Ligand SMILES: Nc1ncnc2c1ncn2[C@@H]1O[C@@H]2COP(=O)(O)O[C@H]2[C@H]1O
């Protein structure tokens with residue numbers, strides 16, 4: 169044991185032996201696979217079979233083991249055991265195997281090439297509580313704060329439950345990933361040496377709860393759809409405020425709050441401040457301050473405020489650390505985050521809202537998004553982080569970041585070439601086909617979406633109800649070919665994992681299921697945060713959130729829980745009020761941010777409206793409400809602020825009337841795009857018919873003109889403030 173920041177903790181143990189002699193299960197499994205004594209299909213009904221993930225994990229471990237010869241003796245043991253026992257006769261052994269695998273992953277939890285997906289598979293989807301309980305033990309927090317292990321487990325289970333498993337990206341695995349990254353940063357000497365147990369406790373809880381109850385859409389979307397949270401937090405750090413308040417809700421409900429009563433105010437303050445710092449729109453603010461410290465008097469880590477600032481930066485880095493993971497892991501995260509963006513774009517399209525550039529699967533692509541994100545968001549922060557740490561870990565991060573960046577750039581280039589080729593072949597077709605019937609082409613490297621084809625046809629200018637009857641969209645390449653093109657980007661697993669559990673999906677027979685009618689409820693399937701109940705309850709929630717820190721009686725606990733996450737079983741009479749709804753009675757409730765940081769006061773909310781309106785009229789009603797309530801909504805830009813209509817994202821600010829922007833944005837870019845397209849096609853044809861050689865540069869240039877606003881624009885402006893808010897904020 170060594171003493172660490174006043175806490176007792178075990179030393180790093182030697183790397184565990186995955187096929188430890190005391191772990192007979194692994195032996196049995198290996199025999200099953202190698203010698204086919206027990207085929208997987210032979211497992212009797214009712215017995216538990218190994219999942220694919222478990223088999224892969226064991227195979228991976230075995231490969232390593234058998235090559236270096238460490239497990240030779242096990243081969244002997246294996247034979248002996250097999251003759252006496254079969255896996256199917258003792259399914260409980262699989263639990264041991266589970267534990268062996270989990271232990272193996274956890275023993276490497278301090279290493280950077282950590283794969284949260286592997287831990288999730290090994291733990292049967294419980295990576296979040298497993299990792300956190302492990303870390304709490306590892307740091308000695310259980311002993312130091314005399315925490316009850318059951319309450320700790322309950323707390324992390326609640327947190328896990330609070331993440332939406334239906335989100336491709338903002339789910340519990342992302343929380344696990346960020347917490348592990350935070351753990352790595354906390355191990356860095358410059359930081360570790362000075363941290364107090366309370367700071368470690370706050371940092372870990374903040375990391376694991378930093379996106380709690382994330383709805384899978386960003387703040388501008390919540391504002392544009394008049395979500396009650398936007399009003400509750402005055403359109404300011406809406407999600408981040410909700411995340412930290414949800415974290416406090418879990419502390420209360422698990423009764424962990426009572427166990428840390430002596431430090432609770434400080435703990436809550438730190439959690440709030442750390443989570444609020446993850447608001448990506450505040451990146452410039454933090455970066456400027458960080459640079460100031462590094463270039464000026466430096467940071468004095470003996471000062472609590474400096475330590476807290478570094479923890480804020482550490483959490484921000486951990487939150488966007490996926491580009492710094494090894495390529496295979498990083499790529500997986502990239503695909504997932506883009507799929508979430510694209511889903512939001514689909515919702516926006518269905519609600520007749522202007523589609524955020526970054527979220528439009530038809531006009532942007534994963535490599536494009538990644539290149540912009542790496543260049544304008546991740547690198548600037550990590551350059552400074554590396555300057556501060558300057559350790560083997562930070563060098564490793566930078567190495568991965570650069571390598572991954574180059575790979576995305578190469579993929580983007582490849583995409584440009586593919587697009588150019590397709591453009592030429594399309595141009596040839598154009599000469600025979602009237603322009604009106606030309607389909608919109610998908611980028612070759614977009615995340616595949618296995619939803620109804622019908623939704624692909626829908627355009628802003630086409631009424632939702634008629635969209636389903638349009639002629640199917642043609643693609644430049646037949647499906648199998650598209651798949652092939654996606655080869656370097658996606659493996660089978662990626663594709664499958666991107667299937668939305670909520671969208672229409674391809675049925676087993678291969679046909680596509682019907683698209684659901686458009687209603688705000690259907691659009692965001694798991695938006696539990698919007699499940700506010702009656703105004704009375706909302707008021708009680710408000711009082712709990714804003715300062716009533718007295719120990720809660722049971723009903724109050726239940727209330728917090730109910731407001732934060734969807735009740736497991738909703739009463740029959742429960743009326744959901746999402747998007748279009750807010751509670752009139754809440755007007756009087758007051759709000760104060762106990763952290764004193766960027767948390768807005770309560771403003772009068774929209775008139776009470778039920779969400780279960782006629783789905784066909786949802787968009788109409790939505791626009792009406794928008795215009796009715798606009799004067800009440802506060803935004804960071806005044807309502808009448810002139811804005812650049814060419815920027816979709818700018819147009820989507822909550823403070824700008826959604827109805828007018830929807831009209832402008834729905835018609836303008838499309839018309840422009842169409843006419844540009846025709847001009848381009850004609851030009852290409854002219855060039856080709858005149859027999860003039862077309863250089864690559866020319867091709868590239870013509871391709872670049874395609875689509876709506878280039879990502880670079882959004883991101884560059886975002887760095888200076890405005891568009892980043894609208895695009896990146898999740
Ligand atoms: N690989 C990525 N590509 C694009 N955006 C990302 C990527 N990783 C993280 N982000 C964005 O950065 C944001 C950081 O905070 P969030 O986790 O709330 O939401 C995240 C996403 O919106």
Ligand SMILES: [Zn+2]
Pocket residue numbers: 342346378379487
């Ligand atoms: Zn996050």
